[in-house]
Amino acid sequence: MDCNNHSINMENCNCTCFCSKKGFCCECLSYHRSMNELSACYFPVDAEKTYNRSIEYFVELHQQGRI
Numbered sequence: 001m002d003c004n005n006h007s008i009n010m011e012n013c014n015c016t017c018f019c020s021k022k023g024f025c026c027e028c029l030s031y032h033r034s035m036n037e038l039s040a041c042y043f044p045v046d047a048e049k050t051y052n053r054s055i056e057y058f059v060e061l062h063q064q065g066r067i
């Protein structure tokens with residue numbers, strides 16, 4: 001993969017997983033969308049660390065006012 005924005009994307013990425021898609025946001029979003037999920041950057045730092053990328057978890061956090 002190649003991406004002109006990779007360095008900037010890496011600076012902004014909060015994902016703590018070891019993953020080949022890190023910094024390649026189009027690949028990351030496409031992958032999680034195919035799993036009916038959201039990417040790490042939708043979640044606060046502590047929530048990201050649960051590795052729960054589900055839409056249900058995102059909604060739960062939103063209802064708690066955490067997002």
Ligand code: SF4
Pocket residue numbers: 015016017019020021022023027028029031032039040041
């Ligand atoms: S959010 Fe998912 S696809 Fe994106 S870098 Fe992290 S583990 Fe990889």
